[in-house]
Amino acid sequence: MLSSDAEHFYWLSRYAERAENTARLVNVNVELMLDFPGDKSQAWKPVVEITGMEDSFSKKNSSYDENVVINFLTFDKNNPNSILSSLASAQYNSKPIRDNLPRASSEQLSFLINNFIEVSKSKSNRKRSSIISSVISNIQLFFGIISDNFVIGTEYQFIKLGRFIERADMISRIVDAQCIKDEIFVLGEEYPTLQWTSILRSLSAYEAYRISQGTISKGEIINFLIKNEDFPKSIVKCLSNVQEAINNLPNNKELKKSIDQILNTIINSNVNKFSNKRLHDFIDNLQKNLLDLDMEISKNYF
Template identity: 30%
Template sequence: MMLSRVAERVYWMARYLERADNTARLISAHTVLLMDLPETLEFNWFTPVVIFNAEAQYKKSYPEVSEENVMRFLIADRDNPSSLLGSFANVRENVRTSLDLLPEEIWEQVNQTYMQLQAALSSLGSRHSRQMVLRDVMAACQRIRGVLESHLSRDHAFDFIQIGKHVERADMTSRTLEMTSLLLAEDRSHALRRYESILWSSLLSALGGQQMYLRHKNSRVVARDVLQFLCQDLQFPRSLLYSLTGLNFYLARLPEPSSVSVISAKVAEQFAKQDITAIPVDQIHWFMDRLQADLTVLHNEIAKTWFYPETDFSQLQSQSQG
C-alpha cells in the first residue's frame, strides 16, 4: 500500500483536474445558452455561483452581479479556491509533488496549460476569446487524462486517481444538472420554459453527451429523457450512475475498503432505484443537493480510511469543494 500522503496527493490531483474540466464546461454552456436565447430574455448570471455554494465568497469581493464579475470570479479569482485558475494551480502543485509516481509527460502538459491560462486572463471580457480559452482548457484536461490512462501502471496510484475522478465527476455533473433546474425554478422562468429544449441541449453539450444521447434515446431532446440519460445511463461515462458504479469498482481494489464500500454501494443502489423522471425538472436541484451531501460523506470516509487513519477526523481540515 502506498503512503497515505502520496495517495491523498494523487486523489486530489484527479479531483482538481476533473473540477477544472467541468468548471470550464459549465461556464461554456452558460455562455452558449445566453447567446442562443433571445436578447430580450432576462438571464441570471448568478446561477453558476449558487451551484458552487459560493454566494458568500462572491459577495465579499464583488458589489454587484454582472457577467464580467461572475466570469472573473469563476475563472480567474485567486481568492476563490474553486475557480478555474485555482483548480489548475492545485492540479499543478499535486503533480509537482508526485512526479516520482506519474508519467513525466504529465508535468509538461499541466505546467504549460497553467501558464497559458494565466496569460489568457486579460482576454476574458470577450465572449469569443473566453470560449476559446475554455475549449483549450477542456482539450488540455482530455490530453492529461489520456497520458494517465495510456502510461500509468494499474496499481494503487491509478486506483486513487480513478476514485478521485469519479467522486469529482459525479459531484460536478450533479451541479451542472442543478444549474438547469435552478434556471427553470426561478420566478421568471415562465418565459424561459418556451426555450426549455435549448436548455437541455446546452446541458448535453456541456457534458459532451449530445451525440450519445441521440444514439441511445433515438428521440428529440426532452427533459425526461435527458435526465434519465445523464443520471442513470450505465454506458455513458459522464452519467452519475456510471461514476458511482466506477467508484465501487476501484474502491474494492484497495486494502480494507469495507466501510467506504458500504457507503458507496448504498449511494449507488439508492440512486439506481430512484425514478428520476417522476421528479419535476424545477425540483431536480433538491435531489442533486442530496447527492452532493452523500458524496461529501463518502469523501470523508475515504480520507478517514486511507489518508488520515490515525487522526481525529473531527479536527481535520483538508482540501475541499469551494
C-alpha cells in the same frame, strides 16, 4: 504507498477534473446567453451557485454581470474554485508525486497552467475565450496520458476515485441548477428545451443522448445524465467507476457498503418522474452522501 502520496493523487485528479468542468460551465453558458430573452445577469447567478461560491461572489459584487462572473469563475485567484485556482491546486498536488507520474502528464499540466496564467494577464477577450476552451481539451489529454501510460495499481485507483467523485458531484449540481432555473424563469415553451440541450452539449453528451434516446425531453435527459449505465458522464457510470476503484483498494469494507448504498438508491429511483422540488431534495441528499464518502476516504487512507 504513503498516505500523503495517496492524498496527492486523489486531489490532483479532483482539481484537474474541476478545472475542466468549470471551463465547460462557462463555455456553454456564454453560448446559451446568445439566445437568452431575459435578464442575463440572473441567468449567470445559477452558474456561480453550481460552483458553491455564491457567498464569496456576493460579498464582492452587487450584480451577476456576465464579464464579472466569467472572470470570477475563470481567472480569479481568490476564488478557490476558479479554473486558475483549480489548475494551481492540481499542479501543487502533482509536485510531491511527479516521480510517480508519467513525465508527459506532468509536462502537459505545467504547459497548461503556464499558458493559462499568461493569457489571464491579457486584455483580449478572444484570447481569454480560447484558453477557456483549451482547458477542456488539455485536461482530457492529461487524463489520456495517465490512462495510457500508468500502471493500474493503487496510485491509479486514487486518481480514478478523485476524478469520478468530482465529476458525479458536478453533474448533480448542473442538473439541480437547471431544475431551479425551470422554477424561476418563465420564458416560453422553447427556451427550457434549449437550456437542457445546452447542458447535454456542455457535457459532450448531445450526440450520445440523441443516439440513445432520440427526442429531446427534460425527463429523459435527467434520466440519461443520472442513470444511464453506458454513458461515461452519467452519475451512475461515474459512481460505478468509484465503486470499481474502491473494490481494488485495501481496507475497503465500510467504503464498499457506502458506495453500494449510494448506487442502489439512484438505480431504484424514478428520477425522470420527479418534480423539480423532489429532484432537488434527491440531489441534495446525493451531494451529502458524496461528501460523506469523501470524508470516509480521507479518514481511511490519508
